[in-house]
Amino acid sequence: MSQGNVTELISHIITALSNCSLYSEEHPLVGEFSEKALRVMEGLYSNDTLTLTLLGDSLVFNDNPITDKGAHISSFKRKLKRKGIEKIIIRKGVGFEEFKKFIAGVASTERVASSPRISVGMVEVRFSSEGADVGALLNENITKVKGIYQGIAKFKRLDMVSLEDAVAGFITTLKRETNVLRIVSPVKSYSEYTYVHATNVSVLTIFQAEALGMKGENLHDVGLAGLLHDVGKMFVSKEVLEKETKLDLEEWNAIQRHPVFGARYLATLSDVPKLALITAFEHHMKFDGSGYPDTKRRGRRQHIMSQMVAIADFFDALRTERPYRMAVESTTVIQFMKEATGKDFNPLLVENFLYALKKIRAI
Ligand SMILES: [Fe+2]
Ligand SMILES: [Fe+2]
Incomplete structure (x- = not known):
């Protein structure tokens, strides 16, 4: 042969x-x-x-x-x-x-x-959650993502099988409960933030992609990209990430390096789709070319998937209470998002997201 x-x-x-x-x-x-x-x-x-x-x-x-x-x-x-x-x-x-x-x-x-x-x-177990209720599915998903993130923190390894399972779980959950805002989970403690946020961004990105007509395999890649967008934060010190007071310049620079750290880390893993690497690198770039990493001189524009992850990221980050500020109501987040349309976000994608939320009567 x-x-x-x-x-x-x-x-x-x-x-x-x-x-x-x-x-x-x-x-x-x-x-x-x-x-x-x-x-x-x-x-x-x-x-x-x-x-x-x-x-x-x-x-x-x-x-x-x-x-x-x-x-x-x-x-x-x-x-x-x-x-x-x-x-x-x-x-x-x-x-x-x-x-x-x-x-x-x-x-x-x-x-x-x-x-x-x-x-x-x-493998039989993969489809075992088909009969479970949405609440149980959600808990199962969060536990999986927690395990994946802990694995990265300890061994810098990525459990691709669990990752794929988690994304399959999000897609199933979204089929069952169409109101995405009932799926995105509240953060109960600061230590949970990393993986609950990763889960929420994944779900919110899949939701947008589905509204655009994406399906099957492509949705999986999108979900993975959402789940891994902030993976670079695992390489930034906890003290800086969880600091309750204002960051100094050096600390702010350390935070701003997480997209590069994330992309660099994902590039070392052979079975991670390239899309995840791109979105990890670009999710803090903005529609108008500003943001970070600063790639203006090289003329790099944000990939459409990074633009979707940026919307999901903004929506979830503001909805959640953080050490340095209170949670913001969904309606207020949407107001902020509308104001930043065309500058921070792709207007067509904001429209797609809001239209999809309205269609399921979430807003
Ligand atoms: Fe980020
Ligand atoms: Fe994020």
């Missing part, structure tokens, strides 16, 4: 999946790349079957670990982890329609069903 062919197969699958998430199952590119994948598969069967197994962080094809560390392979591993898929067995004779159904299943946020010639082995 040539590893090159397996890499080619996976890159076709990834392209079909991305187009399916971005457009629909019926998009011509989904068909085109499904066909390409099927053609490559012809040369890869062993005993008329082809098996892909995810073992921890390694992907195994038939019995051979895939050594390629390219972007398609890590993206494929991430997708499998995200869906809780441990094994895929494809049998010779699989047809175009059946394969396309499989692609649509993986691209969706639902469970992937097995079909006559494609067996999908899934």
Whole structure:
């Protein structure tokens, strides 16, 4: 077996999946790349079957670990982890329609069903929360995010599986309770702030992205980006972050470095989507080019996702009581947001957020 062919197969699958998430199952590119994948598969069967197994962080094809560390392979591993898929067995004779159904299943946020010639082995626990009530789901999510953040603080490691689980949990919760303001949690103590805020920003960013029509895989990336936007704060001293009095210049500079610290940290991890890195770096940049890090001279403009994270970040940060000020009412936050439209925030995205809140009668 040539590893090159397996890499080619996976890159076709990834392209079909991305187009399916971005457009629909019926998009011509989904068909085109499904066909390409099927053609490559012809040369890869062993005993008329082809098996892909995810073992921890390694992907195994038939019995051979895939050594390629390219972007398609890590993206494929991430997708499998995200869906809780441990094994895929494809049998010779699989047809175009059946394969396309499989692609649509993986691209969706639902469970992937097995079909006559494609067996999908899934981790059961991943979908255990389907029957739980919203309150229980929320607590479960917060506990997960707390664990992830504690892991970063102690070992500087990121538990991607829990992270993916948490985001899947937010998406499910938002389906159940459409009023996003009932999902975003209050912060009960200052020590909770970091991960409760991360959770809220993730939920509020997913909410905006859904209102813009994003779905499936893309929503997951958005959720991850929201969850990790402030990860750089783990590298700023607690005394500075929790200081109740006015910050001096040096302390303020330390805080302003968290986007760079965050992006730098995420860049060291191979299975974090690039979008998370971008939003961590850009979420304090502003629509009019001001803010920090200062990249004006290089002409860098904020990515649209960073603009959405910035809206979520502002909304949640003001709603929450902090050591140095009281919480602000949602209606007042919205007033502030409107005033800063066009300067701090992208007007179209503010409109999208407010319209979506009105539609669910949250405001
Ligand atoms: Fe931040
Ligand atoms: Fe933040």
